[in-house]
């Protein structure tokens with residue numbers, strides 16, 4: 185349990201929206217996910233594998249990878265040329281902004297859950313057997329079956345985009361409940377594919393609650409706050425990263441640890457990836473989450489040490505942020521329980537900093553992220569330039585020069601041109617105030 189002096193200090197920081205790095209004192213470095221979690225991850229990996237031909241058939245974009253949902257690992261050494269974000273070690277960006285079809289990290293969890301549901305329905309109705317080629321899920325019989333079922337989801341935008349897109353491609357009816365934060369272009373994209381989009385005035389939790397309450401007997405609800413299938417779908421990214429690090433010659437061991445920085449909304453995506461990485465690298469990987477100063481829901485949930493849900497509204501925060509994908513006032517308890525011994529810590533990000541981060545990525549690496557996706561960029565700085573960070577490095581005997589930093593970029597490639605122009609002008613305004 186956090187001692188009360190640290191606790192009140194961190195709550196003061198959060199309340200006043202001061203940026204901070206919180207270290208998780210329940211972290212136990214040698215902790216590894218239990219058998220049931222390992223089985224869930226293996227199951228998800230196998231499901232993606234057997235559904236590759238199906239996905240390749242459904243989406244032309246997946247032709248080049250034969251249906252694999254994967255993203256590149258990009259060298260980010262050039263960022264070190266810019267003083268505001270220099271820190272020792274090797275820098276990489278994991279480009280989930282480029283994940284095909286969905287354009288965000290939600291392709292991993294969201295696609296996995298829709299595939300699992302489609303398989304289950306088809307098995308239950310005798311359209312496939314456990315060993316059938318999953319191609320059959322794109323056939324007439326499956327399509328007819330799916331058209332009698334509806335998939336519902338509540339989302340800040342990207343989850344709805346992923347679920348709606350794959351559901352529609354398989355012939356399901358789908359209904360996406362979008363929170364007020366969701367960007368119009370995400371709604372438009374779904375509407376164009378025949379997905380029903382319901383807009384809400386409330387925030388993400390309200391959109392999820394409404395979607396949940398509307399579910400009928402033949403419907404399926406993707407529960408972003410408590411879904412194991414989403415979680416394990418995300419976790420499969422860990423194996424992909426392992427192979428990519430190997431391919432670029434970065435060893436991960438106690439001398440050369442891996443530090444990963446993940447933007448966190450409700451917690452499913454970063455939490456799933458964290459358990460996946462812990463399953464592979466154990467104490468040699470250190471996972472940190474990034475959350476907006478207005479929505480530090482996972483930080484608050486974990487540092488409060490509560491088993492009950494805690495909302496950022498309880499400490500007077502409004503959950504209003506430009507990072508639409510991270511505008512979540514209450515973290516997933518399902519995830520919080522599963523990562524509480526595995527997560528290294530959480531740092532918070534102001535909206536100004538998000539735009540600075542976007543500008544830096546565009547200037548030095550040449551691509552544009554969406555605001556949420558840029559949240560993790562200052563992770564290495566937090567560790568190398570703050571007292572809490574030094575404490576962490578020292579406690580875990582991390583030599584800064586030997587670290588491999590992976591900043592997880594979570595979305596952006598589908599952002600339409602007009603929205604890009606807006607993001608770019610916001611970003612340019614911010615970067616002028618930095619000396620680069």
Ligand SMILES: *Cc1c(COP(=O)(O)O)cnc(C)c1O
Pocket residue numbers: 288289290342343447448449450451452453454509510554556557594595
């Ligand atoms: C959803 C999302 C996240 C965070 O994932 P959670 O599962 O909500 O924690 C981060 N970045 C982007 C762009 C997202 O869409």
